[in-house]
Amino acid sequence: MQIKKIAVLQGDYIGPEIMNSGLEVLEAVSQETNFEYQIHKYPFGGEAIDCCGEPLPQSTIEGCKKSDAVLLSAIGGPKWDKAKIRPEAGLLAIRNELGLFANIRPTKVNPILARKSPVKPEVIQDTDFVIVRELTSGIYFGTPRKQEKYEAIDTSRYTVEEIERIMHIGFEMSMHRKKHVTIVDKANVLATSKLWRKVAQKMNNDYPEVVVDYCYVDAAAMKIITQPSFFDVVITANLFGDILSDEASVLTGSLGTIPSMSTGVTGPSLYEPIHGSAPDIAGRGIADPISMIQSIEMMLRESFGEYELADRITNAVEQAITKGIVTPDLGGTATTKEVTTQIIENLRG
């Protein structure tokens, strides 16, 4: 079997802490199997600003492009808040460079963690949906954009082609799920959202079995909390998907458990937790590594078809949760290291 090349961008603040956990789990799960891989680390984000003067050096772009998958933890933080080019600009740039227009963010409530959520268990039971977030266009990228002393401009722009390709991913995904798509937009106000609706209506003709409904983003924000089991596949624009996915993570117990996949037409996909670099808890050894470990699980499944290894990771994580070996964000007292060690022990059975 071909040795897989994995580009690792270890990130800032809690980034390296959870990346190390994830890589330890990857090493443990792949021992004594046919799955062979090589890790190549590249500077990125704040770390790259410090070493190379920019958040996304050309050598990092090239390294990622020649890899089979990219793992990223999280970047940014107060150290670089006043930098001329912030770490976050590097994140947008790498998504663009790799053509990663689709960001898949799952929200599945693990019954064992239902009590950890601030939302009532009877409301969140049966929650299992994915947010399909458009990632390389919309208000994050539209021009003109400028910031001056007395005026700033951002532009929300979408082309039909950009909407079609993200819808296509969402509709296809729904065919393997409950065949229910919800388009989340602001079509009562925004021109781009009106165009999203037109494209969705047309695409529905190609997927007649799929039930499509439309929800304004403000109402969707409420419904995610009051009736999360309503949703199956949510397709939405860049900014709405960013906001709603952090909100949805609360249902599962903690933002610190949610992975994501960003993917395009060709080239490697990128796997990363949906959360940030959590500067408030960095260096204390208490960051939840589950988001990173589950991102690696997603990589094994989606990029490498290693379903058995992926299932073993999921089971090992679930066992750690069942035993109550979890970090403080999930109400536990375990450290990052203790959770990682427990998950590795579970893997070894």
Ligand code: NAD
């Ligand atoms: P954040 O997601 O880093 O943190 C929000 C809250 O969630 C904090 O209280 C944090 O402690 C907690 N949290 C997040 N991940 C956790 C984990 N694994 N375990 C336990 N608790 C966890 O959001 P923020 O504080 O608004 O942003 C911090 C920095 O991260 C900013 O510079 C922001 O731009 C950046 N950011 C980066 C990414 C990314 O790299 N993909 C995503 C979001 C934010």
Ligand code: IPM
């Ligand atoms: C995310 C983050 C990023 C985004 C920021 C850090 C640029 O919040 O990945 O969810 O808004 O996409």
Ligand code: MN
């Ligand atoms: Mn975000």
